Each structure stands twice: as structure tokens, then as C-alpha cells.
Amino acid sequence: MSAASDIRKRKELLELMTGLGATMVRAGRRLLSSLPALFGVLVFTFLLMRVLPGDPAVFFASGPNAGKEEIEQIRKQMGLNKSVPEQLVFYLSDIGHGNLGRSMMTGQPVLKDLRERLPASLELTFTALLIALVAAVPLGVLAALRPGSLVDHGVRMFCALGVCVPTFVSGLLLIYVFYYLLGFAPDPTGRIDVFTSLPPQRTGFLSIDFLLAGDIDGWWAACKQLILPAVSMALFVIAPLARITRASMLVSLGSDFVRTARSVGLSWRKVVVTYALRNAILPVITIAGIVFSTMLGANVLVEKVFSWPGVASYALDALLSSDYAPVQGFVLLMASVFVLVNLIVDICYGIADPRVSIE
Amino acid sequence: MSATLLRIDDLHVSFSTRRGMVEAVRGVTLTVGAGEMLGLVGESGSGKSVTGFATTRLLDAAGRVTAGKILFRGQDVTKLRGDDLRQLQGAAMSMIFQNPRAALNPIRAIGLQIADAILTHKRISKDAARAEALELLRAVQIRDPETRMNAYPHELSGGMCQRVMIAIAISCNPALLIADEPTTGLDVTTQKVVMDLLADIAAARGMATILITHDLGLAARYCRRIAVMERGRIVEEASPKALFGGPRHAYTRRLVAASPTAVSRIEDLVTEEEREGYAAIISKPRQELAAGTPPLLEVRKLAKRFDQGAAAVADFSMTMAGGESVGLVGESGSGKSTTSRMICRLIDPSEGDIVFDGQSIGHVAARDFHRSPFRKDIQMVFQDPNESLNPRFTAFDCIAHPLMRLDGLRGGDELRQRVNECAERVGLPLDLLPRFPHQLSGGQKARVGIARAIACRPRLLVLDEPTAALDVSVQAVVLQLLDRLRRENDIALLFVSHDLNVVRMLCDRTIVLRNGGIVEQGESRALFDNPKTDYTRKLVEAIPHFEAGPALAAAL
Numbered sequence: 082m083s084a085a086s087d088i089r090k091r092k093e094l095l096e097l098m099t100g101l102g103a104t105m106v107r108a109g110r111r112l113l114s115s116l117p118a119l120f121g122v123l124v125f126t127f128l129l130m131r132v133l134p135g136d137p138a139v140f141f142a143s144g145p146n147a148g149k150e151e152i153e154q155i156r157k158q159m160g161l162n163k164s165v166p167e168q169l170v171f172y173l174s175d176i177g178h179g180n181l182g183r184s185m186m187t188g189q190p191v192l193k194d195l196r197e198r199l200p201a202s203l204e205l206t207f208t209a210l211l212i213a214l215v216a217a218v219p220l221g222v223l224a225a226l227r228p229g230s231l232v233d234h235g236v237r238m239f240c241a242l243g244v245c246v247p248t249f250v251s252g253l254l255l256i257y258v259f260y261y262l263l264g265f266a267p268d269p270t271g272r273i274d275v276f277t278s279l280p281p282q283r284t285g286f287l288s289i290d291f292l293l294a295g296d297i298d299g300w301w302a303a304c305k306q307l308i309l310p311a312v313s314m315a316l317f318v319i320a321p322l323a324r325i326t327r328a329s330m331l332v333s334l335g336s337d338f339v340r341t342a343r344s345v346g347l348s349w350r351k352v353v354v355t356y357a358l359r360n361a362i363l364p365v366i367t368i369a370g371i372v373f374s375t376m377l378g379a380n381v382l383v384e385k386v387f388s389w390p391g392v393a394s395y396a397l398d399a400l401l402s403s404d405y406a407p408v409q410g411f412v413l414l415m416a417s418v419f420v421l422v423n424l425i426v427d428i429c430y431g432i433a434d435p436r437v438s439i440e
Numbered sequence: 441m442s443a444t445l446l447r448i449d450d451l452h453v454s455f456s457t458r459r460g461m462v463e464a465v466r467g468v469t470l471t472v473g474a475g476e477m478l479g480l481v482g483e484s485g486s487g488k489s490v491t492g493f494a495t496t497r498l499l500d501a502a503g504r505v506t507a508g509k510i511l512f513r514g515q516d517v518t519k520l521r522g523d524d525l526r527q528l529q530g531a532a533m534s535m536i537f538q539n540p541r542a543a544l545n546p547i548r549a550i551g552l553q554i555a556d557a558i559l560t561h562k563r564i565s566k567d568a569a570r571a572e573a574l575e576l577l578r579a580v581q582i583r584d585p586e587t588r589m590n591a592y593p594h595e596l597s598g599g600m601c602q603r604v605m606i607a608i609a610i611s612c613n614p615a616l617l618i619a620d621e622p623t624t625g626l627d628v629t630t631q632k633v634v635m636d637l638l639a640d641i642a643a644a645r646g647m648a649t650i651l652i653t654h655d656l657g658l659a660a661r662y663c664r665r666i667a668v669m670e671r672g673r674i675v676e677e678a679s680p681k682a683l684f685g686g687p688r689h690a691y692t693r694r695l696v697a698a699s700p701t702a703v704s705r706i707e708d709l710v711t712e713e714e715r716e717g718y719a720a721i722i723s724k725p726r727q728e729l730a731a732g733t734p735p736l737l738e739v740r741k742l743a744k745r746f747d748q749g750a751a752a753v754a755d756f757s758m759t760m761a762g763g764e765s766v767g768l769v770g771e772s773g774s775g776k777s778t779t780s781r782m783i784c785r786l787i788d789p790s791e792g793d794i795v796f797d798g799q800s801i802g803h804v805a806a807r808d809f810h811r812s813p814f815r816k817d818i819q820m821v822f823q824d825p826n827e828s829l830n831p832r833f834t835a836f837d838c839i840a841h842p843l844m845r846l847d848g849l850r851g852g853d854e855l856r857q858r859v860n861e862c863a864e865r866v867g868l869p870l871d872l873l874p875r876f877p878h879q880l881s882g883g884q885k886a887r888v889g890i891a892r893a894i895a896c897r898p899r900l901l902v903l904d905e906p907t908a909a910l911d912v913s914v915q916a917v918v919l920q921l922l923d924r925l926r927r928e929n930d931i932a933l934l935f936v937s938h939d940l941n942v943v944r945m946l947c948d949r950t951i952v953l954r955n956g957g958i959v960e961q962g963e964s965r966a967l968f969d970n971p972k973t974d975y976t977r978k979l980v981e982a983i984p985h986f987e988a989g990p991a992l993a994a995a996l
Contacts, residue, residue, distance in 0.1 A: 337542040344498055344537075345530030345557040345608060355556070356545055363547075434547050435592045 104431060108424055115420045122416040123409070127172055130405045131165055137185065137403040172409075181413070182406030186399060191410040195392060199414070200285025201272055202384070202391035206377045208307055209314035214369060217319045221326025221365075222358060225334060236327070240320035252313035252386040259309060267305050269387045277302050310387040314380055318372045325368045326361065333361040363434055370426030374419045445648050446472040446495070446616055451508035453487070453494050464490045464503070466672035474615065477642060477649045479659030479680075481695070482669035483911035484882070488652045491669070492618045494518070495650075496535045497525060512616070531561045534609040536638075538621035540601035544593040550604045551577075551589030557611045576607040581637060598772075599630035603637065610641060617642060620652045627771040627938060632982040635662055654911060656699040657984040660684065668692050698916040700941035702968075702983070706923050709916035709945075734798055735759040736932050737783070737900060742792035742802075744778050744956075752778045753956040756792070762899060765926055765933040767943035767964060769979070770953035777904055779953070780936045784820045784902050785809040796900070816846040816896035823905040825885035829877040835888045836873040839863065839895050846896045862891040866921055883914035887921070894925060901925075902934045907942060919946055940983050944968050952976050 138156040156162050160171060175182060181191040224236040246254075259266040267274060272287055280287070280294035288307065291300035333339060334357050342356045381393035392411055399407035431437055453465040465487040472478050482488045493499045495510050497517060510517040512533065520528060537543040545553055554573035555566065562569070570589070577585035580603040593601055602622060609617055619638060623631035639662050642649045653659050659666050660680035667677040668691070675689040687693045698709050737760040744753040753775040760766055768776045782789045785806050794802035796814055804812055819842075822828035829838055839859045840849075849855045863870055866887045877885055886906065893901055903922070907915040923946060926933050937943050943950055944964050951961040952975065960973045971977040 337537060337539060338545040340498055341537065341543045341605070341608070342545070342556075343529070344496055344535045345560060345611070346526040346528070347530075347556060347560050348526070351556065351560075355548070360545070360547055436546060436594050 104428060108428060111424055111427070112420070115424075119413070119416055119420065123173070123176065123413060124169065126409050126412040127169055128165075130408060131168075133403070137161070137405060176413075181410040184399065184407045185404045186402055186407070191406045194395060194407065195410055195414055196285075198390055198392045198395050201389060202377060202380070202393060204272075204286045204288065205307065205310055205314065205383070205389060205391060206373060206380060208311040209318070209376060209380075210369065210373050212311055212315040213318045213322055213372070214365075216315065217322035218326050218358075218362070218365065220319070221323040222330055222353070222361075224323070224327045225330035225361075226353070228331065233327075236323060240323050243316045243318075244320045246316070247382070248313050248317050248380070249382040249386050251316050252310065252383055255309050255313050256386070266309050267302070269306075269309060271388050271390060272306055273299075273303055274306070310383050310389055313386075314376060314383050318376060321368060321372060322365060326365050329364045330357060330361040333357040336360070359433075363430065366426055366429050366433065370422050374415075374422050377418060378415050443474050444471050445474045445476075445513065446470070446650075447509075447511040448491070448495065449509040449511065451491065451494060451510060452506045453490050453499065453503055454506045455500070455503045457502065463506075464672055465494065467508070468669070468672070468674055470667060470674065470677075472616065472648050472650060474648055475643075475646045476665070477639065477651060477663045479663035479666040480650055480652045480669060481654065481656055481659045481666055483654055483695070483913060485671070486669040487672040488669045489620050492535065492620050492650065492652050496529065496533055496618060498535065527561070530557055530614065531612045532614050533616040533618065534612070534614045536602070536605050536609050536617065536619040536622045538624050540598055540605045540622075541593050541596075543605055544601055546593055549590045549592060550596070554604070554608050554611055557608045561612045572611070573607075576611055577604070579610075579641065580604070580607045582607075597630075598626050599634055602626065602634050606634075606638060606641065610645065610647070613645060614647060616648045616650070618650045618652065621654070622651070623658070624654070628940065628982040629771060629978055631658075632984070635984075655984065656683075656695060656912070657701070661984040668695065694913055698912040700912075700939075700945060702941070702944075704941075704945065706919055706945045709919065733761065736762040736764075736797060737934075738795040739783065740793045740795070742779065742782060742794065743790050744775075744782060744787070745790045751790075751956050753782070753789075756953075756956075756958060758951060758958075758961075760900070760932050760934065763926060763930040763932055764949070765935060765947045767947035767950040768934060768936045768953060769938060769940055769943050769950060770959075771938065771979075773955070774953040775956035776936045776953050778956075780820075780902050780904055780934060783900075783934065784818055785812075785815075786820070810845075816842070817899045819893040819896065819898040819901055821889050821893045821901065821903045821906045824909055825882060825889050826877065826909070828889055829885060831877055834874050834876055835863075835868070835880065835884075838877075838888050839873075839891045842892060842895045858895065862895045863887075865894065865925070866891040867917075881914075882910055883917065886910060886914070886918050890918070890921065890925075894929070894931070897929070898931060900932045900934065902936070904936045905938070906935075908937070908939070915942070922946065940968065940979060952979070 138152050138159060138161060153162075160168060163171075172182075179192070181195070183189065184191050184194055187194055220236045220239070224233040227233055243251075256266070256269050260269060273279065277299055280290040280296055280299060283290050283293055287303040288300060291297075291303055334353075336357075338360075339352060339357050342352045347356070378393060380391070381397050383389065384391040384394040385397075392414065396408055396411035398404075399411070448468055448470040451465055451468045452463065454461045454463045456462075468487070468491050470478070470480075470491075480488045480491065490499070490503065493503070494505055495512075495517065497520070499505075505518045508518075512528070517528065544550065548556075551570060551573050554576055555569040558564070558569045558572050559566070564572075574585055574589060577588060582588050582600060582603055588596070588600075593604075596604065606622075617638075622638065623634050626634060635658065638649070641647070651659055651663055656666075660683070664679060665677065666680055666683055667674050668683070668689070669675065670691045676683070676687065676692045678688075683692065684696055687696050700709065737758075739756060739758045742753060742756040743751055745751050756775075756779055758766070768780065770776045778787070781787045783794060785794075785801060785804065786809075788806045789802055792802065793800055796818065799814070801809070801812065801814055809815055833841065836859055839862050840855055843849045843855060843858055844851070847858075849858065859873065860870055863873060868884060868887045868891060872880060872884060877888070880888065889906070906922075907918050910918060919942065922933060922935075925931055933946070935943060935947055947964050949961065950964045950967050952959045952967070952973075954975055960967065960971065960976050967976065968980055971980055
């Protein structure tokens, strides 16, 4: 390696570092600016829960025959006898101390519950998104390369089917075929069957924790549990991702710079991948971020069908039993995840497209 | 003559559209010798670009060569497939496109894009390709090439992007270079620099070049031989001298007449047969304004700053009398559009004042100016006739809209009558009024834009490059129309343009802008014939016209 190119490389590295530093500063500023929105979400959910019908004290009293005094006592214990603004102040000060309250259902602090369940949801959603992207991007590209062809119509139909069939139906179908008929899949009950010993918890993502522990059998078992719910979730979001890939790929392929690339005789691969697809992928990044946030909250149906111990089913159960704290904690969590995902999307976008910088 | 490099033989190209097959090229026959520079001139839709794309095999999926041969070094290009084709593209022939910024990949550093082209045809290492790319950037005279290697297209000016495009096109030393409108949309001075560079490179490397352009003057300046195309056919092929001296075909005659030269007048822009009606109008002497009439428009020390950046316009002052025409010229970024928009009260000035008809209007916020009684006195014609018409409004709606908004007409016969009258004044056939913009030609859309602007009988018309997107023959008609409106209705014209030939013909006075400040101003002919500043001289000299113009024009 010559000295000149060595210096050049070093210079490039330095530029990259300062670029990254600037991005981090801007990212921090973005996070700060989203705090008011998070606060708004907090207050709004709090008020909403108070407006909803149902009295938690009655619900959590020892039984239907519980006396007035007992209910009143529980009410006092929960602080429900105070006025709503007072309750709000207490709630906010608790949040300020990092205390999301205690769930009446599980009897555990909400923070602990969420911390246990969030990795399960995240693992499922990440896997589903990955499957969806791996399927949707090539499908969209294929459709765009031959618009109006059999492939294009096939992709369109596949997408339509994916959207039409609700996730719980496709989930049940998958279970019927792969578990009941073919017997490939393990029984759809949770993240891992009861007889497997769990690995020491590091990331909370079972598939990663098993790998870190060097337990290949356990890893395979966890993956087998994961694959069906992930696929049924992915089926639902392939459609928007594939359609946006196709549309932006069509624009990209028809653009002047692709014509330039063809005019100098670049290989087909280079034209399609380096020139067309890299430009076409930009809007897909944005959509993928939105899809991820939506999936994380809305995958309650899949979690229920596959008995997946995730945050969404946890929140639904809490909502049904008028358990305030978990629902509020869940909404706060979702809002934070949404902010974070959007930020990550914007950073990715800024790296992928030199024309934009996040503000 | 040197050996024939390219021979196009009776080429036919068709496009399948919704309305069936449309034949864009119908029997073009051409030869290009090695190292020769051929001009292919024609107006939009003449098939000149399609001929170029067919030669480089870059036609859209909808386009197909239906008949004829394109022989490049004796090999029929239209029959090549796969790898044979790729070895030809870039290595043996390459192409430069209109709109250079769009022609480059926006998210790939330009050094990499040049290296991509090199690596396609040469088996060398990435570092070697990078070094060659750097050499090419030097060859196309890009300053500070080491830094520019990592630049992205949006960080470069249009002229720079076109140089990068040239570097990509010549990266593998092709024998034939097809330049499709390489300088359309660039400033005249940039145009000259880029064209000089292109000509030098082609000469130094012995490349044959086909220059596809709508600008007869440009082709005449750089090419020894010019082929004129009309509706998919070549109607005439000759040396520039012969073409300007004695055009044989009727279409060429019209084209030559419509191309503005250093001495042409507005009435010269059409052939003699078409000239009659117009002569009667211009022979009428303009009524002189009584002494002491206050100026229609007075602009005092106008300035505009965007955000915290440097001033886009600073210390701009001018006056205009009623019925006067003033040209505002300058390169892109000189602040001419910003100035015109401030005068139109579409944007707010940062400093200074605008006095119209004795009343200060500079302090009325642009947002509220539509309620001012002066809104209908100051109207604007925009650059792009396609973009400036609402695609969901018919031509009638477009013209009627200002009448309803500003003149308070409420439909009915009176509105219809006023719209028809406007259409007649701009020469728009009445049966076109129910059509939507996409059903009109460029010239017709320009007329709708002008009709809309004059609908409320304004006293000042601000025109922002109204003919930049039009063919020369259409431009000629639009210019005559504007001149006629000015003479008949006493409308003052503020004409913003980078086309000095047009300004010279249309405007009594000209103001030259540079970097937001006035460089020079004065009576148009004097200013152009005898520029006082270097900048104006550079602008004037950069206009391509045929050198022997004056003598020939006299002979016509």
C-alpha cells in the first residue's frame, strides 16, 4: 500500500468520524425535541383511561360479594379517591422517578413486566420485518423489471392476498398446515417448549442468547417456534413494502441516470442493483420504519394465536381488566419506540442519501 | 473526406403509444466520417434525439427500429445483442445528455461513477480506475479534482455536472460521441465553455461527434456540416454557410429566419410571406408620453436576503415608463428572477421600496397583495408553460380565473366574451378553449399563459423567460405577439431572460445583473453593440451565432 493512498484512507476515515459525530449531535437534538410529544401522549393516555368505563377497584376486589368497605379500601390503596389532577401529578412524579406503577394482574412492577415481554415482541417483529423485506424487495424489483408481465401480475395477486387475509386467519392456516398436517412446526405455544432449559439471559432475544450460550439445539428450537408467527405477520406487510419497491424502482429505472449507466455499457447487475435499486430503496426505508412501529403494537392477534408472551397481548389483557398502569406503560413504551424507530430511519436515510441531513 | 464511421440508412423508428403506433423517425439517411462533427438540428418532435438514441441503442421499451440499418464500422448496430452491445456502448460510442444533473446518479460520488464506466471496459484495479477518473476530471478542467472526486452531483453546478458527464462519456475513448442538447438549460457563458471543451476534446482524441441541438447558431459555430430534421425526415444537409446563405427547403428557410441573430429585428423572425399582417402594426408610430408623466414603476434600493445567506439581490433601483419594455439579463444566480418576483409582489423584499403609479406597494406583504387594487395591474407570465398551468383547468378556466378573482366577473356571457376576446388577442383559436393543458402544444400553452396574464388588462407585464422552453419558430411568434400587445395596449414589459438576442430585439432598455447587483444598463442596441463592462462583453460574445451573419442577413 502506497503512502499516498494510506493518507487518503486516513483522511476519509477522519471525515467519516466527524460526519458521524455531527449526526449524533443532531440525533440527540431530535430526541430532545420529541419529549413534548411523549409528554402529551402520557397525559392523553392517562385521561383516556380515567374516562373509560370500568372501576378497577371493583374489578380487583376479592370477589363479587366484596363489601363496600373493601372496595373503598382498595380504592384508597390505589389512590383513586383523589381528584384526577392530583392523580396525574402523582403519576407524572412516579414516571419521573422511573416508576411505571404496579400491575394488579401480575402483581409485579409494570417496568419489570414490560422488560420481560418487550424482547419477545421485538424478536418477533424484527424477524417478521426481515422476512417481509427479504421477500418484498426482490418481488418488487422483479415486478418493476417486467411491468405488465406474468411476474408482475403474480406479485400483485400475492400482495392482495397477503393484505386480504387477516393475520390471525393466516396464522391459523399456517398452524393447520405446518403443525397439524405436516408436523414440521412445534406446537404453537410461546417462545420455547417447556422442556428446553433457557439460556442465561443477555439480550432477551432467545435466538441470540442460545447462540451466545453455544446451545445449537436450543437455538434451533427457538427458531422453529419463531418462524410461523413471524411469517404470518410478514405476510401482512409484504404488500405495502413490495408495492412501494415496485413503484420507486419503476421511477428509478426510467430515470436519466439509469439511461446514462446503460449508455456506457455497465453490466445489467450494476445498472439494476447499484444504480436503480440503491436509489429506489430510499422510500422503502421510510415505509419499513412505519411498518415496524405498526407491527410492534398491532401484532396482538398473532401473539394471541401463538400464545406469544409479548407486550401487546399483555396490554390487551390489562385493558380488559381495567388495569391502568400496564396500559399507560405500554402506550408510553410504544410512543418511545415510535420516536426511536423514526430517528433510526432518518439516520439510515441520511447515510443512504447524501442529499439529506436530518434536522 | 475521411473514412465513414457511421452510416444510417433509411432508418424508421416507431413508438407504441395508447393511440397506436407513432412513427417518430421516417427514413433518415446520414453518414458521419471519423473525427467529424456533425450538427443534427431540428425542433422538438423532429426525431433528432430518437435518431441519436436508436444509434446508441438507448430507446425506451416502447420504441422500436422498424426498418433501416445503422452501420457502425460496417456492423449493424440494430442487430447487436447482449455482450456485443455492451462492448459497443461506452467503449466505441457514448452519449451526453440534456439536463446533466439528472443524468448522474444522485447518491453516488462522481469519482465512483466515472470509475464504474472505466471498470466496465478495462480490466484494471480499482485504484488504477480511480487514478484514471482523476485524470479525466483534470481533462475536463474541473478545478480541485481530488476533492471533487468525492462530491455528489447536487454539490456541483449544472456546467460542472455536464463536464463530469463528458468525462464519463470519453472515459473509454469512444470513436463516436453523440451529444444530445448538451448545453440546453446552461447559461450562455457556461454553454460556450462546455462546448469549447467538448470540441477540443473531440479534436484532440479524434472522436467523431454528432451534436443534436435545436439551436441553429450553436450548430453553425461548431459543426462543418449540418443536417436539418423535420417530422422524422432530414430535409436539408449542408455546410453552415450554405444553410444560412441560401436555405433551399421551406422549413429550413423558416428555421433560419426564426433564429435570432445579432442584427435581426422582431419582424425578421418570420419568412417574408408571413410578414405582411405584422408590418401594418409596427409601422404605427407609438404615441409619445407627455413630458412630466410620472414613471409607471419606480424601484428604489431593493434588496433580498434569504435566511442568513448573502444577499440574493442588493441595491437594485430602476424606473419604467408606461408602455416601455425593459430587459433584465444575467446568468443563473444573478438574482433576476428574485427581482422580478419582488416587483410582482410574489415575494417580500428585505429592504427598499417599490412604487407603482405613484403609490408605494413594496410594504404590502406578498401574502396580502392579492387584495390590493394593483394586483390586476401587475401580472406575470412564467417560464414553463407546462408547469404554470393547472392541469385540471381547461384553457378557458385558466383565462377566466383571474377575471373572476380580480375583476369580479361571475360567469355568464360577459365572462365568456372577455375570455374569447383575450384568446383572440393572443391568437389562440377559440375551439381550443375547452381543452386541458396536456392537450395543447407548447406554443399554445404559452399563449394561454399570456392570455391569462393580460386578461385583467394589466399595465405592467413581468415575463420570466417566457420563451425558454419553446422552439425557435414558436418563440418568434410569441415574441411578435408580445411586441404587438405592447404597441397596441401600451403594456409595459419587464422581460427577464438569459437569451440576449431576444432581449436585444424586444426591449428598449436592458439591465445587466450579476450576483444580485446591476453591472450595466442602458439602451439595448448601444449596450449590446458596445458593452462597457467586461462582464457584459463576455455575455455578448458567448452568444452563438453564425459568424458571417450580418452579410448574409443583408443578402436575404
